[in-house]
Amino acid sequence: QVQLQQPGAELVRPGASVKLSCKASGYTFTSYWMNWVKQRPEQGLEWIGRIDPYDSETHYNQKFKDKAILTVDKSSSTAYMQLSSLTSEDSAVYYCARSNSMITTSWFAYWGQGTLVTVSA
Amino acid sequence: DIVLTQSPASLAVSLGQRATISCRASESVDSYGNSFIHWYQQKPGQPPKLLIYRASNLESGIPARFSGSGSRTDFTLTINPVEADDVATYYCQQSNEDPWTFGGGTKLEIK
Numbered sequence: 001q002v003q004l005q006q007p008g009a010e011l012v013r014p015g016a017s018v019k020l021s022c023k024a025s026g027y028t029f030t031s032y033w034m035n036w037v038k039q040r041p042e043q044g045l046e047w048i049g050r051i052d053p054y055d056s057e058t059h060y061n062q063k064f065k066d067k068a069i070l071t072v073d074k075s076s077s078t079a080y081m082q083l084s085s086l087t088s089e090d091s092a093v094y095y096c097a098r099s100n101s102m103i104t105t106s107w108f109a110y111w112g113q114g115t116l117v118t119v120s121a
Numbered sequence: 122d123i124v125l126t127q128s129p130a131s132l133a134v135s136l137g138q139r140a141t142i143s144c145r146a147s148e149s150v151d152s153y154g155n156s157f158i159h160w161y162q163q164k165p166g167q168p169p170k171l172l173i174y175r176a177s178n179l180e181s182g183i184p185a186r187f188s189g190s191g192s193r194t195d196f197t198l199t200i201n202p203v204e205a206d207d208v209a210t211y212y213c214q215q216s217n218e219d220p221w222t223f224g225g226g227t228k229l230e231i232k
Contacts, residue, residue: 035221044223044225045223045226054158093139100174104219105153107216108171111170113168
């Protein structure tokens, strides 16, 4: 079965960077877009971007273009998202979510459990 | 960006009754004869779960009590009959155009 494993939590200092991981299993990693979604406490969902694990082609929400960098390691079937220059506005749960296909009109078929990022001194 | 406006923001429905949630898009989300609106259910402390894709297609394993309809800019998620396990927040999402966007969510409670 498809599984997306994410660490439960990260505590980071303001101004620092953090690299979040999402280890995929149960399917061919390079055959589906991997997405990242942000959810602030008691708030809605924001799509950050997606990456094609086959060739690392990326598409970003312009809002996050200077904040997030998406990468993959095909050898370990792991997707990563690096967040930089962290502020309190970046404190949120970050989900990885696999698309159902490689078309650009796809949807989020599977979700990780999310990583809670807390930015605090 | 395509803005998705959900209404109501919250609703309380009696067990066994119908719940209807609306999602209105700021522009058409139709392409290639399909409507690229999808619906998710999120319970506290859990990730969202796909219910409906392409406006009206029920995801595998989702009860037939859930249904979706609509086209172009106006879409509806219906739950009929509502069960206690349906208490959650529901989101619509569009993938017709980058950036993919979500509605603000509708919180369903039992009356």
